[in-house]
């Protein structure tokens with residue numbers, strides 16, 4: 475086999491992909507079929523496919539074959555332009571009422587909450603069986619005492635084992651169980667910041683963090699973030715030079731809403747800036763388990779100064795209703811435990827034990843394997859729906875994990891203006907303005923693929939597209 479032969483075949487296959495002969499996500503013919511139809515050896519085909527994989531044109535799925543990867547759509551799908559137009563400076567956080575409304579509805583990850591099925595999934599039945607068993611077996615002693623504020627030891631061991639798979643070694647005693655990730659971020663900010671301190675966030679940022687900053691009287695510095703590489707390290711460096719920054723809140727794996735992952739080199743640079751400028755890093759790892767192909771190691775694994783506070787929860791990868799999360803407090807561990815003690819006293823013991831046995835028996839691992847596949851499929855369905863109904867003028871980035879797509883509409887549109895009209899029709903929008911305290915991203919929308927794109931949801935998306943096309947929006 476000569477080198478030119480496999481490159482020639484690779485170029486032919488790239489041309490086929492780019493011409494649309496093979497669409498994104500479609501399966502390529504088998505190696506044997508390709509060898510036969512192109513009249514080349516099996517080895518030449520394999521080498522050409524490896525070349526395409528390295529270039530990001532195809533991805534391989536175990537026992538299934540080669541698929542045209544989503545990145546090959548970049549000719550059609552341009553990533554949203556998330557460069558910030560506002561100068562980087564600390565500002566006080568005063569948020570509009572819409573933030574409260576959407577959080578109370580708690581349906582921000584489903585465009586059509588009424589389409590939700592009422593029957594529990596098999597996985598939920600299994601989880602509840604474990605929790606039910608732990609509840610039934612609870613002794614009087616347990617019921618008459620609060621748990622250790624750190625939380626159930628077996629659960630902490632299981633969380634530690636889970637992180638080991640992502641190359642982070644944690645002693646279970648470094649972990650404290652919380653009531654979800656929002657509670658963990660709250661404790662991290664409370665333990666490290668004073669009112670009036672400056673906190674840097676990636677922009678667009680999770681609206682729950684913006685609300686915490688407002689409630690705690692903290693100033694925000696919004697650092698631009700790009701869907702391909704997350705927070706802009708140069709902009710962060712410049713801001714840290716100019717301003718005193720107490721804490722940085724980042725989501726290195728599949729940030730919401732951008733879907734961005736921070737490359738390892740950038741994580742290293744962020745740690746270096748934090749070490750130099752004495753910045754606390756609050757890592758929100760809530761989507762850490764939701765990569766379709768691979769799970770990234772948390773930034774905490776690079777933490778030489780023990781200055782990263784790692785926060786996570788089971789809300790996005792298992793159940794929001796569990797209200798079980800964790801915090802690894804680093805230097806602030808003792809202060810955080812004290813804060814948990816005085817604010818929560820303890821977490822529910824039977825629920826933690828049930829969850830721990832669900833994890834220990836491998837149910838979570840099995841659930842994650844199928845959940846990631848389901849999410850990937852639902853992402854593809856959402857993209858197909860967007861391509862079918864929405865005009866070319868929208869831009870979006872295709873995330874390789876997480877729960878949502880960040881969509882940019884033409885500049886004159888304010889997506890928040892659609893919110894209340896659509897609520898009356900049972901449609902819940904997540905407008906872009908929710909992701910900034912500085913009035914950015916008005917023409918953006920977060921669309922989730924957390925639920926299957928069944929016809930009713932497809933219809934809701936079509937309705938949005940129609941409103942958009944007919945300019946029935948107020949701007």
Ligand SMILES: Cc1ncc(COP(=O)(O)O)c(C=O)c1O
Nearest residue numbers: 654655656657680730760787789
């Ligand atoms: C990025 C991010 N962090 C934290 C939270 C809060 O999670 P929990 O339900 O565990 O409190 C959410 C929920 O939407 C989120 O998207």
